[in-house]
Amino acid sequence: MPTEHIKVDALVVGGGIAGMQTALDLGDQGYQVALVERQSSIGGKMIDLSKVFPTLDCCSCITTPKMSATAHHDNINLLTYSEIESINRNGNGFTVQVTKKPRYVREDDCTGCRSCELVCPLEVSEDEHEFGRTSHRIVYVPFSTAVPQKAVVDIDNCIFCGKCIQACPSDAIDFTQQPEPVEIETRSIVLATGFETTPIDAKKEYGAGKLRNVISGMMMERLLAPTGPYGRVLRPSDGKMPASIAYVQCAGSRDQTLGVTYCSRVCCMYAIKQAMLLSGALPLAEITIYYMDIRTFGKGYEQFYQNAKAMGVEFLKGKVARITEDADQNPIVRVELIDEFGKTRVTERQHDLVVLSVGLLPGGNPQAKFGVPVGEDGFIQVPDYNVFPAVTSQPGIFVTGTALGPMDIVDSIMMAGAAASATASYLESSNGSGKEAQSQPERSVEYA
Amino acid sequence: MTTTMEAKKKRTEMLVEMRKEHRDTVQKAQELLKAQQSTRKVLERALTGGPHSVPQLAQAVNMPAHEVLWHVAGMKKYGIVAEAGTDESGDYYLYRLTKEAA
Numbered sequence: 001m002p003t004e005h006i007k008v009d010a011l012v013v014g015g016g017i018a019g020m021q022t023a024l025d026l027g028d029q030g031y032q033v034a035l036v037e038r039q040s041s042i043g044g045k046m047i048d049l050s051k052v053f054p055t056l057d058c059c060s061c062i063t064t065p066k067m068s069a070t071a072h073h074d075n076i077n078l079l080t081y082s083e084i085e086s087i088n089r090n091g092n093g094f095t096v097q098v099t100k101k102p103r104y105v106r107e108d109d110c111t112g113c114r115s116c117e118l119v120c121p122l123e124v125s126e127d128e129h130e131f132g133r134t135s136h137r138i139v140y141v142p143f144s145t146a147v148p149q150k151a152v153v154d155i156d157n158c159i160f161c162g163k164c165i166q167a168c169p170s171d172a173i174d175f176t177q178q179p180e181p182v183e184i185e186t187r188s189i190v191l192a193t194g195f196e197t198t199p200i201d202a203k204k205e206y207g208a209g210k211l212r213n214v215i216s217g218m219m220m221e222r223l224l225a226p227t228g229p230y231g232r233v234l235r236p237s238d239g240k241m242p243a244s245i246a247y248v249q250c251a252g253s254r255d256q257t258l259g260v261t262y263c264s265r266v267c268c269m270y271a272i273k274q275a276m277l278l279s280g281a282l283p284l285a286e287i288t289i290y291y292m293d294i295r296t297f298g299k300g301y302e303q304f305y306q307n308a309k310a311m312g313v314e315f316l317k318g319k320v321a322r323i324t325e326d327a328d329q330n331p332i333v334r335v336e337l338i339d340e341f342g343k344t345r346v347t348e349r350q351h352d353l354v355v356l357s358v359g360l361l362p363g364g365n366p367q368a369k370f371g372v373p374v375g376e377d378g379f380i381q382v383p384d385y386n387v388f389p390a391v392t393s394q395p396g397i398f399v400t401g402t403a404l405g406p407m408d409i410v411d412s413i414m415m416a417g418a419a420a421s422a423t424a425s426y427l428e429s430s431n432g433s434g435k436e437a438q439s440q441p442e443r444s445v446e447y448a
Numbered sequence: 449m450t451t452t453m454e455a456k457k458k459r460t461e462m463l464v465e466m467r468k469e470h471r472d473t474v475q476k477a478q479e480l481l482k483a484q485q486s487t488r489k490v491l492e493r494a495l496t497g498g499p500h501s502v503p504q505l506a507q508a509v510n511m512p513a514h515e516v517l518w519h520v521a522g523m524k525k526y527g528i529v530a531e532a533g534t535d536e537s538g539d540y541y542l543y544r545l546t547k548e549a550a
């Protein structure tokens with residue numbers, strides 16, 4: 001397989017909101033950018049969210065135009081379904097080896113019509129976006145707003161019946177596809193590798209992932225999204241519309257037992273947001289948030305919290321010790337409640353559905369993969385966070401979004417601007433060639 | 449041989465080759481397909497009797513409710529079932545076969 005060669009000014013790794021915005025900011029300034037995303041679509045976690053705090057705007061309505069702008073930008077070369085294999089310093093720049101994984105569908109020919117998907121006879125669990133709560137066919141377009149809107153074959157579950165080949169009007173299915181090597185020569189790298197969330201089975205006190213009606217905040221995002229697995233908020237054990245929903249805050253943050261001592265910054269706000277959305281989706285449902293303290297640090301966030309209280313969401317200060325379930329799989333929350341005078345009382349309360357406000361963990365393994373140092377929390381560490389928040393200790397390597405630490409979308413977008421401008425100033429000053437095919441006076445700047 | 453026939457022959461040969469190359473996964477996938485088709489048939493048969501909620505279907509086909517819900521979610525996604533209001537308690541949606549599936 002011949003190696004494809006790409007030469008750019010900046011390589012952005014990760015196509016979540018932070019990576020897309022950085023690529024767009026750099027591309028708009030005339031720099032040539034390659035964006036590498038390991039999943040089959042860009043969009044990151046944001047495309048899976050229902051609505052965003054504090055405005056309650058539809059998340060897909062904000063993210064989809066950004067995804068489309070990124071894919072269609074003249075200066076951005078988008079490589080999805082691609083893995084970074086190695087990064088080597090090469091003079092002032094880097095040589096990066098990337099593997100494009102086979103989709104078994106020719107990207108150039110596929111129109112995303114889904115004719116193949118509709119005739120494919122077998123379904124398997126949709127784990128990437130829907131937590132296994134629904135299925136996808138073996139050949140499938142990942143989701144309705146995926147960018148690129150191209151099918152992909154789950155080859156390990158394919159029976160090679162050939163129905164998809166017959167149905168495809170563009171003759172795009174190609175089972176002989178192999179991984180394709182791509183070599184990217186770049187003068188700078190921006191890491192936008194994002195975050196993961198605390199696994200649902202992390203805490204045995206909360207059922208260790210075995211209680212069907214104890215779900216994560218991210219899964220509740222999918223239940224609230226019209227494109228979600230059921231198109232409604234139903235509980236996973238039996239499809240009941242839950243009449244009583246509880247949130248357990250800090251389920252994976254500020255928790256010594258899990259080695260996660262930091263606050264994940266977004267969980268209080270997303271729990272409040274979801275509680276408000278649930279009040280709309282299930283007007284008769286009782287919603288309780290068990291919390292130790294509520295952190296509403298951003299612009300308009302405190303008002304958002306007060307609005308939720310006014311809407312009837314019950315905020316109970318207390319520490320949840322344990323979650324079990326009764327014979328009907330209703331979760332039972334054992335909680336030590338703390339009243340306004342600091343007096344405590346242990347009680348057990350039954351709910352139909354419990355949501356763990358899981359925390360944000362570092363995504364991937366940036367230290368091993370990209371040679372950048374990480375802090376005790378596992379997120380990428382920069383030498384001077386206050387002055388150069390996007391500049392790592394590796395010259396020419398920058399960082400943005402939640403790869404740096406937990407942050408919300410507003411902050412991720414601001415960090416993208418910071419990363420793009422730090423990268424641009426490095427490109428203009430470091431080795432003199434400036435924008436590709438355009439010579440700039442040589443200047444030298446130390447980033448260390 | 450016409451070009452269409454030649455193309456068809458080539459495609460068949462390629463698929464046979466693929467099945468050989470991926471023998472182990474194909475066998476597992478074929479078993480899964482068999483089980484899935486029979487489950488779907490049972491569910492569809494139950495639904496020909498009229499709309500059912502997930503617990504009603506679970507009882508009718510003797511399958512855990514969470515598994516029924518997984519199938520119903522997939523069947524809804526691919527246009528085999530559609531919602532048909534709620535049950536008497538108002539706690540559960542009912543599902544019916546779509547016209548196309550029926």
Ligand SMILES: Cc1cc2nc3c(=O)[nH]c(=O)nc-3n(C[C@H](O)[C@H](O)[C@H](O)COP(=O)(O)OP(=O)(O)OC[C@H]3O[C@@H](n4cnc5c(N)ncnc54)[C@H](O)[C@@H]3O)c2cc1C
Pocket residue numbers: 013014015016017018019036037038039042043044045046049051052053054082083084192193194195196197217218219221266270273363364369400401402403407408409410412
């Ligand atoms: C349940 C929940 C609800 C939330 N709700 C809100 C809200 O309402 N409002 C708000 O402001 N914030 C919210 N947030 C926070 C928000 O999701 C984040 O701020 C935002 O998504 C961060 O974007 P990102 O680009 O940094 O990371 P990500 O979205 O994680 O994107 C990173 C991307 O990089 C890719 N990647 C990782 N490693 C590699 C690699 N080695 N090679 C190639 N690609 C790679 C990943 O596949 C991914 O696409 C919520 C978070 C959660 C968990």
Ligand code: SF4
Pocket residue numbers: 116119120121122138139153157158159160161162163164165
């Ligand atoms: S060949 Fe594979 S992907 Fe295509 S229809 Fe058959 S099972 Fe589905």
Ligand code: SF4
Pocket residue numbers: 105109110111112113114115116117141150151167168169170171172173
């Ligand atoms: S592979 Fe063919 S049938 Fe499937 S979405 Fe693409 S163009 Fe349509």
